[in-house]
Amino acid sequence: MPDSGHALVTGASSGIGAAIAREYARRGVPLVLTARRGERLDALAASLRAQVPVECIVADLADPAAPELLHAETVRRGLRIAHLVNNAGYGVPGRYLSSDWATHAGFLQVMVVAVAELTHRFLPAMEAAGHGRILNVASLAALVPATAGHTLYGAAKAFVIRFSESLAAETRARGVHVTALCPGMTWSEFHDVNGMRARVSKLPGWLWQDAERVARLGVDAVERGDPRCVTGGANRMLAALSKYLPEAAAQALIAGRSKDFRDTD
Template sequence: MRAATRQAYRSALVTGASGGIGASFARLLAARGADLVLVARRPGPLEELARELVERYRVAVEVVAADLTDGARCAEVERRLRADPVELLVNNAGRGAPGAFAGLPLEDHLAGIELNVTALVRLTHAALPGMVGRGRGGVLNVASMAGLAPSPGGASYGATKAFVIAFSESLHAEVAAEGVHVTALCPGFTHTDDGAPPHPLWLRRDAVARAGLDAVEAGRALSVPGAQYKAALPALRLVPRPLLRAAAGRVWQQVAGGG
């Protein structure tokens, strides 16, 4: 059984890397000297980011334009992970379907499930066996505080993030002794635009990405960025579920009713 040791990753694949927290992951990893594979749907922003990182940090950057909800395109990224392994996989790509579940098209919910759950599982399954075989590596799965409590107005999104948390913690227990780190990152409200004004409930994307990378390097199973959300975590775990549902329901009624 290997002792948990801090790992510095020399290569990483980041999904959803064209903007927001994904771009922050890419910049922070490049600053730490990691060669990168950047995956997202839009090639333009990816190529622009790649040029920036190569010029600024002198790392190797590969761009893969792929919609991970497309099974064939996701399979290409899986093959890339198996053929040319990376030391860190960052499953950051995700999407939600905000609004009342019954009032939204089924396709919106299914697309979120395909990206947040199915693609994440497929890429993890492609990367993890090699990491276990080498006795080294990390998987950082971006979940959400929404996965820790009832989420009316985001029912399918919250459910996908609950899956990501349970999946990540289970994998952590399976492979930690093999020298592989698996971490679920659970941010709360996060500004994806650096120019947004500060707010006590909102986190900065760079701080969220840094917290996740520090956690997976250290081998922690769960990372909750921000003092305000860390303080809320014990309550979410200890408050009886009926009370949580009632509180979440009241908030949703106020939002849905415009109050």
Template sequence: MMPARPLSLITGASSGIGAAFARQLAALGHDLVLTARRVDRLQALATELHERHATQATVLPHDLAALAAPQVLCDELERRGLQVDWLINNAGYGVPGTFVANDWTTHAHFLQVLLAAPTELAWRLLPGMRQRGHGRVINVASLAGHVPGPAGHTLYAASKAYLIKWSQSLALENHTAGVNVCALCPGFTWSEFHDVTGTRDKMNRLPGFMWLSAEEVVRQGIAAVERGDAVYIPGRVNRTIKTLVQLLPDRLALWLSARESKRYRNT
């Protein structure tokens, strides 16, 4: 049974989709654990949500690129007696440029944040959810995980495809224990993501109908995990793109990906 005030752990909570999850879950009566690297933003968000919703928001700053970060974070939760009911694996970013243009440390940190950290956090927190008979896990993947991988941001689509397949397996393994798992797969979303990767000017050339707000992505994502959807793509345009790509021959889909990616990828 879900407690009166569920506790949600949100990674990458300092901006964008992560901050939108914090605001919407707080409005639904959740207490929060907020983690990211930017302490000032986390503290400002925690203060805002406490004043607006009387939310108890615990700030635990961590850099998930550190190998020990997931265990250290979970150890801190245990010491404070905090039991996580909702896990939002949202932390992520893109590495612009081709695969060999970046050093291995850059790629290793990316794989730790996008793959290893969410996997370990789920492994550490799922047993408690199962024991209590209720839990929710949202792994923020991407429409990129459903379409051919483009040149540039080489590991991004691959990492998101992993989150999708992994979430499907977790959903099947845990639904009878009262735990729903969902891979949320947004397309283009208004956030700081493209500012960080240096592609904002290119992204601004895309038509407005291809974009969703972080708030809308999160609203649909919360509804999807509550329904028990193992994978959910917010936005009719994004779902259409995924369907069309599946219908195309692989060679044609890859050619289209190569052509279109030149418009918004730094290679």
């Protein structure tokens, strides 16, 4: 990687975000790590500083002021962000009406608004430098038929994919690559946080990937300039089946297994 700028990774305290941070460190790219949990960030940073310089900024992207403050803090510290990884995310389990609007509003702030705003704030410097990379972590859930439960998750990730693909077309000629990373089932804390660990652990092993592989594939994809990266053959097969099967058949197939990976109560 010829550029000397930092990689800013949101949601870096665990899971795919931490794996992406480790992947960039392995490639010699200095890091700016951000998440809500400062102690987790500090522990990850301590493990990586033997490889690259690491800065930590504690921020909660559910706060509408956080993207602007995060950008301002990188400027204050004199950090040039050449790689932006919009990874922070989570799921809200259950039916749409089982959570209050404040819960959904916070979710949309993290999953949609913060992704768009951070990109808008960091992209101008990338274009001015003639080089930049933006990796937006989406999901296979955006590419298969929707199910009951976790109602806004697939919709938010579908936004991330379309946003990334449009932005990729706009910025490629200016030296900036944008990629939507679409992992499927990944071994991480995601399912512990949303209370689905026991249920999803019953899914067949061939559906799962480890976070380190997902991170490597994602960074490789954004370096190549691929607008979309679906990780793994099984996930690509599921995405293709959803696209080419008759719509009713694809919906029935996904709906029949939805209780294995969605809380619909």
